[in-house]
Amino acid sequence: MLKYRILLLNDARHIWKDPMLMAALLGPIAVIAFARFVFVPLSGWLEGQFAFSLLPYTDFAAVFLLLTIPLLPGTMAGLLMLDERDEHLIGYYAATPLTRGGYLAYRLFMPSLLSALLSAAFILLSDLAVIGPGAMHAFLLLAIEAPCFSLFLAAYAGNKVEGLALSKLSGLLFAGPAVAAFVPEPWQYAGAWIPSYWPAKVYFLGANDEPVLSSALPVAGLLFHLFLLWLLIRAFLKRID
Template identity: 35%
Template sequence: MIKKIVVLSIGDWKNIRRDPFLIFSMFGILLLASFVRFGLSKLDELIATHTTYELTEHFPLIVGLVLLMTPLMIGMLYGFVILDERDEGVLLYYAVTPLTKVGYLFCRLLLPMITTFFLSFIVILIQGVIEWKIITFIPTALLLALQAPLITMLMASLASNKVEGLALAKVINLSILSPLIDYAITNPLAKVMIFLPMYWPAYMFILISHNDDWIHAFLIGMIITICWFILLNHLFQRKIG
């Protein structure tokens, strides 16, 4: 299986190189993390000189949102790859190879998970404004990694081609606002955001940054993510099939 994943990954990279948008999806998150490291402190100083607003207390939220960009961009990247391959009839080819259609779908969901998990560590290393510990970041990275196949399945299930995929991507991007809405709005209606899986990795990271209890957030986040996974997997299998 590892050999099949490597072969599929090489083919993915060839597809990604042909599309500048897909390349940006891969490396844009690292540029954003670099801006946080080198630009956020300067922005805080600029705001402090003209106002009494303290941006530093919101750094955990900002870094949490940047971390959410990782599964968002990687999930959409692999979603576009599936849409491309479906348009070209590649899935029919994989169905008669040793990989099989089931193996293909498994790899298509496993690869964004693995990529997001390791890329999350690169992002947290680059950001440089929030202290972190590897023992508490591992569960955060795991929860982040599980968001990527959700985005991939959402793209592949609801879009019929890349044009529809681009329109859908704009809607999916709004999911990154879920922790911000709950963070900024005190109205109880804002709590509806907790039913979105993308809410929980950022919320969990904020709790960890403030040394608060994060175990319950991790468990609830896992339950909600698994529920969404079951729902989207049903749509995904039906659409691909």
């Protein structure tokens, strides 16, 4: 445990000194606060000013906001990995008792843990999320998406500047819930290659009181995410070899 404690303390120092990393850590708390305290008053204001209410789109808003949570700790971990790769620290860790496998396990576990805790907080505290099997399965998939995004940055960005540029591509992930919510079946399955489609789809199933556990969609979504994680691990290991 000591070897992981040293990494954790080193991460804490980096995050404390870097406002961008700090924002990525605190951002999910702001998302939860917005969902709980701002969404309903904002809907009332829009209805009064423009005769448009957000309340019929509560489920979509819940998924949209929930999807931002794994992206932030995923980005934070990915940028830390880029720093360590640029400074050749990963090779150093591989020669210590931590080993390369231990380093990778830590780097995958931390964003996943943060994503799981913050996603659970959103589901329980936001007053927007419908708690049920759909939300719980979406929670599981989002916990896998955080390390996937970390590995994507660490494997394909040449440096931290490129990593910041690639992190902007996370906006494409918000197409997933839009496809799941507004594109009719079977056409929406063309969007199944977007990782965020799957947690959105299973969440909407649960929110609409449709069967979740007896559906093949949760299993398909889980297999897709695990396959994506495996591909990104291979790409990252190839990059650092």
